[in-house]
Amino acid sequence: MSVERLLAVGAERPIDDVTAYALAGADVALEPLLAAAAARRDRRRPGRITFSPKAFLPLTNLCRDVCDYCSFRRSPKDAGAHTMSPDEVGRELDRARAQGCVEALFCLGDRPEAVFPSYRRQLAGWGLPSTVAYLRWACEQALARGLIPHTNAGVLDFDELHALRPVNASLGLMLESTSDRLCGKGQPHHRAPDKRPEVRVTMTARAGVLRIPFTSGILIGIGETARERVATLLAIRALHRRHGHVQEVIVQRFRPHPNTPMAAALAPDDVANARAIALARLILDDEVSVQAPPNLGAERPGGIELLLRAGVDDLGGISPVTPDFINPGHAWPHLSELGARLAASGFALTPRLPIHDAWRARPGFVAPGLAPHLDAAAARLGEAQAVAAAARAA
Numbered sequence: 001m002s003v004e005r006l007l008a009v010g011a012e013r014p015i016d017d018v019t020a021y022a023l024a025g026a027d028v029a030l031e032p033l034l035a036a037a038a039a040r041r042d043r044r045r046p047g048r049i050t051f052s053p054k055a056f057l058p059l060t061n062l063c064r065d066v067c068d069y070c071s072f073r074r075s076p077k078d079a080g081a082h083t084m085s086p087d088e089v090g091r092e093l094d095r096a097r098a099q100g101c102v103e104a105l106f107c108l109g110d111r112p113e114a115v116f117p118s119y120r121r122q123l124a125g126w127g128l129p130s131t132v133a134y135l136r137w138a139c140e141q142a143l144a145r146g147l148i149p150h151t152n153a154g155v156l157d158f159d160e161l162h163a164l165r166p167v168n169a170s171l172g173l174m175l176e177s178t179s180d181r182l183c184g185k186g187q188p189h190h191r192a193p194d195k196r197p198e199v200r201v202t203m204t205a206r207a208g209v210l211r212i213p214f215t216s217g218i219l220i221g222i223g224e225t226a227r228e229r230v231a232t233l234l235a236i237r238a239l240h241r242r243h244g245h246v247q248e249v250i251v252q253r254f255r256p257h258p259n260t261p262m263a264a265a266l267a268p269d270d271v272a273n274a275r276a277i278a279l280a281r282l283i284l285d286d287e288v289s290v291q292a293p294p295n296l297g298a299e300r301p302g303g304i305e306l307l308l309r310a311g312v313d314d315l316g317g318i319s320p321v322t323p324d325f326i327n328p329g330h331a332w333p334h335l336s337e338l339g340a341r342l343a344a345s346g347f348a349l350t351p352r353l354p355i356h357d358a359w360r361a362r363p364g365f366v367a368p369g370l371a372p373h374l375d376a377a378a379a380r381l382g383e384a385q386a387v388a389a390a391a392r393a394a
């Protein structure tokens with residue numbers, strides 16, 4: 001079949017594995033690829049791009065792994081090592097609520113208590129036996145303030161996922177890459193046991209068994225090949241088809257950060273990023289959102305518009321109160337400016353909960369006890385939208 005015909009199929013329905021690998025080639029013309037992906041997006045959700053108004057709470061930046069591109073992680077004696085105290089968590093949550101946030105994103109390093117005795121002592125001093133126990137407490141504090149928790153705490157076992165489910169609308173773990181090669185000596189994941197692909201696939205499947213709405217994602221530009229990128233997207237699709245729980249897939253591009261082993265590595269350019277987004281849209285099932293952060297290069301002139309042309313339908317969490325702790329130096333865009341740029345391309349920027357509407361309506365995916373919190377937060381989003389619409393009309 002010709003590339004034109006393959007793209008015509010992709011504009012209608014998810015492409016098969018052979019087609020996915022065929023369309024990953026650099027010789028496939030960019031514009032028709034983007035047009036097919038945008039057409040697929042528009043079949044499902046014309047004219048609307050969603051985001052989650054969030055506050056980012058980095059509960060701890062201690063992490064037992066070392067990824068060569070990461071500027072977030074610290075060991076306890078490193079400058080900038082920080083674990084939020086319970087008082088600090090409370091203060092940040094109050095600030096987030098006052099600023100109109102709806103999502104409380106808890107994002108932290110992987111299982112620090114496994115390797116750092118001083119961190120274990122710190123938790124014990126607060127009467128907490130583990131990071132997951134601290135997370136449970138923090139999520140309860142968020143819910144008490146009307147904020148909806150979404151947690152990305154790295155790799156969690158079945159019991160830990162089970163413990164966090166009642167207090168989280170959704171959980172996340174980027175699959176990043178299914179390439180074992182990237183875990184080899186000299187590769188970005190060689191000092192990161194939690195980045196072994198089979199470990200992350202297993203956790204994603206466990207979340208599916210527990211019917212937890214889930215965020216996955218791919219990280220592009222860390223040395224993976226185009227075929228490995230496609231293989232990762234196909235693995236996410238297979239997990240979703242087995243369990244029905246992957247509500248969104250982030251396409252995140254590597255950015256070099258100072259003082260990291262990959263500080264001098266080249267970041268993927270805008271075109272490579274757009275190709276990856278388009279492939280994600282063509283591969284994934286219609287109900288799965290394709291998300292790209294609006295602050296990693298897309299803030300440049302034409303950047304957001306290119307994301308739209310590539311088939312993005314969600315911009316993820318955007319915070320009016322906290323910086324992007326994972327990508328310092330890449331500020332979130334102002335919502336009014338972002339809304340205006342989207343409107344100029346024919347899209348309405350629309351706030352959403354951390355659990356997407358389809359999963360909120362799907363039996364078994366909302367933990368007992370969370371529904372009233374979600375109803376109240378959704379009402380708050382609706383009120384905020386009505387106020388914004390009235391302001392625009394005035």
Ligand code: SF4
Nearest residue numbers: 063065066067070073
């Ligand atoms: S990317 Fe995540 S797992 Fe890797 S070092 Fe940073 S915090 Fe740890």
